[in-house]
Amino acid sequence: MAFADVNGQRLYYEDTGGTGPVVVFSHGLLMDHEMFAPQVAALRDQYRCITWDERGHGQTAVAEPEPFSYYDSADDLAALLTHLGIDHAVLVGMSQGGFLSLRCALTHPSRVRALVMLDSQAGTEMEEKLPMYQQLIGTFMTEGLTPDVGTTIAQIILGSDYPDSEHWKEKWKTMSPANIGNNFLTLASRDDLTERLSGITQPALIIHGDAHIAIPLERAQMMADQIPDAELVVIPGAGHGANLTHPDPVNRALADFLQRL
Secondary structure, eight states: OEEEEETTEEEEEEEOOSSSOEEEEEOOTTOOGGGGHHHHHHHTTTSEEEEEOOTTSGGGOOSSOOOOOHHHHHHHHHHHHHHTTOSOEEEEEETHHHHHHHHHHHHSGGGEEEEEEESOOSSOOOTTTHHHHHHHHHHHHHHOSOHHHHHHHHHHHHOSOOTTHHHHHHHHHTOOHHHHHHHHHHHHTOOOOGGGGGGOOSOEEEEEETTOSSSOHHHHHHHHHHSTTEEEEEETTOOTTHHHHSHHHHHHHHHHHHHTO
């Protein structure tokens, strides 16, 4: 457990160490480094696994956050690699973590050995879903994590029967309104990278649940079709947080991909 003072931020990160190839895991909106515990446990004997808390999340969050973009977050990730003396790494990003990992592959290509997109996308949020998200986040900011808000967020990210939802709800209760709003603004205002996917030169693995509420499977298929060296693995019955709710098939796909690099 450590902090890196880089790029104007104080980034919290955890590093398993070792001499194996480096894999960096970037979490989704409202989550933190801990969401990759199943993947770190499965891979740490062969790979150096690094997890971190992004801007506005976990132990990196500050009381008075400034506006930022996922390009800023991509710069944070590149700076973290430099801080750790790492030339390049495999980037694994879940949802928001995929947004910043994709931008890191485009803006810092020499630092990216390969790219794994977990339940993520290249485009912007679906317009028909934004009003619901805005209302949900607005209530979260003004009233805190009410039972209805907590249930809805857990349903979107973790599904209806994930046994550790309460653990994450306790984390969400500690998030400040300033960080909640700032993080959502970044997510809702991001640019569309669909037309730039052909410029991704690294091998890519796209893992996506077929029971997704937030991001349709068709968007994952589109990424797989447009990134030149990409493959798609569909996780049956999984939703947005497939790496937590369905860790075994996700870990198998990830391990197989890493072994072939």
